[in-house]
Amino acid sequence: MATFHKSPQAPLSESELEELQVLLDAVPPPLEPLDVSMLDGFLCGLLVQPVRVPASRWLPHITDADGRALPGRFDATRLHELALRRHAELNDAISRRQWFDPWVFELEGEDDEPSEVDAVYPWVAGFATAMELFPELMQRDAQSLTEPLALLYRHLSPDDLEDADELLEEIETLEPPEDLSEAVEGLVRATLLLADVGRPQPASNAAPKPKRPAPRRR
Numbered sequence: 001m002a003t004f005h006k007s008p009q010a011p012l013s014e015s016e017l018e019e020l021q022v023l024l025d026a027v028p029p030p031l032e033p034l035d036v037s038m039l040d041g042f043l044c045g046l047l048v049q050p051v052r053v054p055a056s057r058w059l060p061h062i063t064d065a066d067g068r069a070l071p072g073r074f075d076a077t078r079l080h081e082l083a084l085r086r087h088a089e090l091n092d093a094i095s096r097r098q099w100f101d102p103w104v105f106e107l108e109g110e111d112d113e114p115s116e117v118d119a120v121y122p123w124v125a126g127f128a129t130a131m132e133l134f135p136e137l138m139q140r141d142a143q144s145l146t147e148p149l150a151l152l153y154r155h156l157s158p159d160d161l162e163d164a165d166e167l168l169e170e171i172e173t174l175e176p177p178e179d180l181s182e183a184v185e186g187l188v189r190a191t192l193l194l195a196d197v198g199r200p201q202p203a204s205n206a207a208p209k210p211k212r213p214a215p216r217r218r
Contacts, residue, residue, distance in 0.1 A: 011089050016082060017103070023079040024063070028071060031064040038126030040103035041187075043087050045130025047094050048194040049137050055084060061133060094195050102187050106180055120183045124155045127191075137198045146170050148193035151186045 012020070020036055027033040034042060039062055046053045060067040062083055063076060070076055093100035104123050131138055138145065150170035153161060161168055177183035 010085075012082060012086055020079065020082045020086075023076075023082070026074075027063045028074060031068055031070070032066070033063045034061075034065065034126055034129075035122060037103050037105060037122040038129070039083065040086065040090075041123035041126030041128075042130045043083075043090050043126075044094070044102075044191045045127040046134060047087070047091050048191060048198045049130075049134055050140065050198040051136050053134050055080075055087075058130075058134075059083065061129070065129060067133075094191065095199070097192050097195065097201065099188060100191075102184055104180070104184050104187065119180055120155045120187065123187060124152050127152060128156065128160075137194065140197050142166070144197050145194065148190040148197075150174060151190035151193075155183070 017036060020039075024033040024035060024039070042058075042062065046058055059076075059080055060069065063070055063079070090100055092098075102123055104119055106119055146166055147170060149167055151174070153164075153167060154171045154174055154176075158168060158171075177186060
């Protein structure tokens, strides 16, 4: 069983979250950094793995999806500090199977239904990126992974799920979320279920049912 070090940290404030996005936006091309929502899903994907992923392996992927090195002139100290704080905060919540507030943002001025698709997609894409780069969890019992992965990957295009017939069949059985809050609740529930597979706890420490949050706006 993996052992993850817990470092209690103050949650990032709204201003620090905005600062983190500004720092990610400042990463020079041709590098392709994650945005804050993708970063959040990516961190959750790391934290459900059965083996701890060292920061030295995952930090390069937040400033470039392919992990290309930053130019020497770019100071990533503050960016890494904020990302590591969020990593510690999520690790604490996931370790205790507690609700966490995913960085999913309600899009202002969007009238299309269901609005949760555009809002949730970046988070799920970030999670899927972590699964692709660090596939240890995916090597566990496929049957136990199907339900929680379906809750997440229902927000992706079926074309992105090649050779995943069982997963697509499970997705077909799911009712679409009624609103963004329900979609976000599904993200948290799926993450905690996957943590039960990758980072199992004694049966007495069952995960609580998450409460629906009010989504943030950007």
